Amino acid sequence: MYDVLVIGAGSAGYVAASVLARQKLNVAVVEKGKFGGTCVNSGCVPSIFLFDSSFMLSRWQEIGDYKGLDVKVDFSNSTFSKRDDVVSYLSSAGRSLIENAGGHVYKGSGRIIDKGVAETDEGEKICFKKLIVASGSVPKTPPGVMSEDEAVNLEYVPKDMIVVGGGYAGVEIAQIFSRLGSSVTLITRSRIMKGFSEKAREYLLQSLEFDGVQVKEFHEVKRMSEREVYTENGTFKGEVVVSATGRTPLIPDGLKSYSINVKENGIIVRPTMMTDDPSVFAIGDVVDKPNKTAHSAMHEAIVASYNLIGRKLEVKYNCIPQVVYTDPQIGVVGSASHAVKFAEFPFNAVTRATIAGMRDGEVRIGFNEKGETVFGEVIGKNAEELINIITLAVRHKITAFELATTVFVHPSLSEGISNAAKTMFDLDIDRFK
Known part of the structure; x- marks a missing residue:
């Protein structure tokens, strides 16, 4: 008898399983595909690896012209094999995290045959006390496409x-x-x-x-x-x-054995990631939620794990950022509808951006009536890193004045954040250089 069965070993599942196993719970994981799920095998990792490769092709020529360097970079088909090496390494690392923590791994789809009982594709029975559904999603794709x-x-x-x-x-x-x-x-x-x-x-x-x-x-x-x-x-x-027209949640077979609310966009959960049945939690893409990202899934895994062992924690989706890995990158956190004042600052007025030839884009921050940060948007190179600073500000309700009077390294791209806040108090000297 396992304390917990986790169905799925993607970003959500392998984190939950390894966290609970380190808490000395007897954990079983059933996974029919490769460990790491969509993110590692067919989403974030291979996509961003190729993004970096394509970005470098463009960026080296761009920066060469800007800095007066003679640069020639050619695309190599070895990029694909190197991408596969990274994917394979991270997939095996996900499995190792679970096994090294003491978790038990089963191969298969994890069909529920009764409350507290699951069965693998090979007919192995898995008995458990509590269930975490982390079965992910699949693309909405017409046949042959x-x-x-x-x-x-x-x-x-x-x-x-x-x-x-x-x-x-x-x-x-x-x-x-x-x-x-x-x-x-x-x-x-x-x-x-x-x-x-x-x-x-x-x-x-x-x-x-x-x-x-x-x-x-x-x-x-x-x-x-x-x-x-x-x-x-x-x-x-x-x-x-x-x-690329969206994804649909992958609901495990037999889940109707439990009193769980399942809709078209996924399983309905509370902020604790608990379903209507207190013995069942759901995390990751299989959940009906506003932010279906790998980092959101990982956080949900921690939240579910904490609540499962009796330590209360809730997900606050307004504090989870989203990033689009394009050039320019787009990073967003919070809700613009909750803001009454906005501060903006262009990268073409940020010293470090001028030095690096990364002047396209801007920072935009929204504040509520108390002056607290409730929204942030970064458009430009390195938005994936810069949006994390604003995420901290949103989560901890940092005020515009606190952001404006916090010392950021000069010169750095992150100065765009402090300079945006400085515009609220007419302190943004860099804009006039």
């Missing part, structure tokens, strides 16, 4: 690529393969990056167009096949068609 997961694991650069979907996955894939050498057309039924600020969209559209991506907004797709996309505005053909 390449999914977003498959696209980031391609072993070659297609001559032509049609990407359907204007969310973060579609935009990332379009820019990556355009910079690697594909002729890319991006098709979306509305605007790209719907839900992000107009300023972020403008920066990204300019960058995509500069990279040669043909962006087709407001094109309703009627159907798509392996090499063609049929829309109300015409037909588009390519060597590869990629569907």
Whole structure:
């Protein structure tokens, strides 16, 4: 009899399992695929590896021109094998974390056959007291069409690529393969990056167009096949068609044995990650939640683990940042609707950005009526790092004056954050240099 069964060993599952095993609970994990889930095997890791590669191709030439250097960088097909090496290493590391902590691993899909009893594909019975569902999600992809997961694991650069979907996955894939050498057309039924600020969209559209991506907004797709996309505005053909139109939660078989509320977008949970059944928790992409990211899933795993052992902790989704890995990167945290005042500062007025030739983009911070930080947006290179500073400010309700009077290293890109706050008090000297 196990204390806990974790179904799924992706970003959420392997963290929960290893945390609970280190707390000396008897933990079992059942995983039908590769450890690390979508993030490690077909999402964040391979995608960002290719993003870094495509970014470096563009950046070295750009910085060479800016700094007066003679730089020549060529793309190598060994990039794909090196990507695979990184994915393999991180996947095996996830399994090792569980096993080294004392957890027990089963291979299979983990079908629930009764309360407290699961069965693997090979018929092995697993008896448990409590359950954590971390089974993840799968792409919404028509038959015969390449999914977003498959696209980031391609072993070659297609001559032509049609990407359907204007969310973060579609935009990332379009820019990556355009910079690697594909002729890319991006098709979306509305605007790209719907839900992000107009300023972020403008920066990204300019960058995509500069990279040669043909962006087709407001094109309703009627159907798509392996090499063609049929829309109300015409037909588009390519060597590869990629569907990046969203994901659907992967609900384990037999979960109806428990009194759990399951909707189209996933399992309904409380801020503690507990379901309507106190013996069942759900975390990661299988949950109906506003932020389906790997770091959100990892945090949910910690929250669920704490509550499972009786230590109260809750998820605050407004304090979890999101980053789009494009060039420029876009980082967002908090809610702009909760802000009554906004402070902005452009990177072209940040000394370090000028030195490095990274002047595109800006910082935007929102404050409530008390002057507390409730929202942040960073558009530009290294937004993935800079947004974390604003995340701390949102979580701990740092005021505009506290941000403005905190000393940041000079010169550094993060000065854009303090300088934005300084504009609230007419202290932003750098802007006038």
